Amino acid sequence: MRFLFSSLIFSFMMCSCNLEPATPVSRPQKFDQKKYEQTLKAERDSLASNPRVSSDTIKPLPDSTQVSTKSMKFTETTDTIHLKIAYGKAQIDTVKLPRQKLVFVLNSDTAKKIQLKITPQDTLANLRISQIFDPKGNSDGPFGREIVFPVTEKGEHAIIVSESQMQGDPWGGRFSVEAKLLW
Numbered sequence: 001m002r003f004l005f006s007s008l009i010f011s012f013m014m015c016s017c018n019l020e021p022a023t024p025v026s027r028p029q030k031f032d033q034k035k036y037e038q039t040l041k042a043e044r045d046s047l048a049s050n051p052r053v054s055s056d057t058i059k060p061l062p063d064s065t066q067v068s069t070k071s072m073k074f075t076e077t078t079d080t081i082h083l084k085i086a087y088g089k090a091q092i093d094t095v096k097l098p099r100q101k102l103v104f105v106l107n108s109d110t111a112k113k114i115q116l117k118i119t120p121q122d123t124l125a126n127l128r129i130s131q132i133f134d135p136k137g138n139s140d141g142p143f144g145r146e147i148v149f150p151v152t153e154k155g156e157h158a159i160i161v162s163e164s165q166m167q168g169d170p171w172g173g174r175f176s177v178e179a180k181l182l183w
Contacts, residue, residue, distance in 0.1 A: 080105060088181040098170035101130070101162040104177055108151045111181035118145045118161060120175035126163040127171055133158040148182070 077097065083090040083106040096102055108114060120127050131141035135155030142164070143149075151157075159179075163171045 077101070078103060082106075083177070083179055085109070085179070085181060088183075090179045091176060093174065093176045095174050096127070096161070096172055098172040099163070100172070101160055104159040104161065104179070105156055106159070106179055107156050108154055109181065110154065111151055111183055113182040114149045114151060114157065115178075115180040115182055116143075116147050116149065116159060117178040118175055119178070120171075120173060122171075122173055125171050125173060125175070126168045127161065127175060128164050130160045130162045132160075 077099070078101045080103045081092065081094065083092060083104050085106060088111070090106060092104075094102065106114070116129060118127060118129060128145060129141065129143040129147060131139045132143070132149055133139045134151075134153045134157055136153055138153075140149075141160075159177075161175075161177065
């Protein structure tokens, strides 16, 4: 009886199984190298027989979708720089263009405060810490060139450095950023 039952189950499984794979199988195809060479030569010869038109004779048609970038002036650019904290400190020397905003990103880890200091080469530079964003997206600012900022949320903080809009002309030049984590 057991033998009959097991043979029925085995035969049922063999009949019900689909032995073809679910994914298609590609078979090798014959490649005719001579024919391929002939088609490449024919394409090359057809390109060589067409007369070349100089770029001076072709005049582009005006297109309403094209916008001239010569007339557009981008006044603000933003770059992001990741500060790598080593032994609770980070320092970086960088260059800023006029009207450029620099975003310095650092991980506050387990610190209770972040001490930030910006030192431009030009002492009369129009430069400050504009805003500080915490990991939840809350912002605070504007600040001056030095600040001790309390950390309420652990994680990555974004420090935006730019010029003061109320205090003179746009400034560009070299400066350094120092960050210290305080416990």
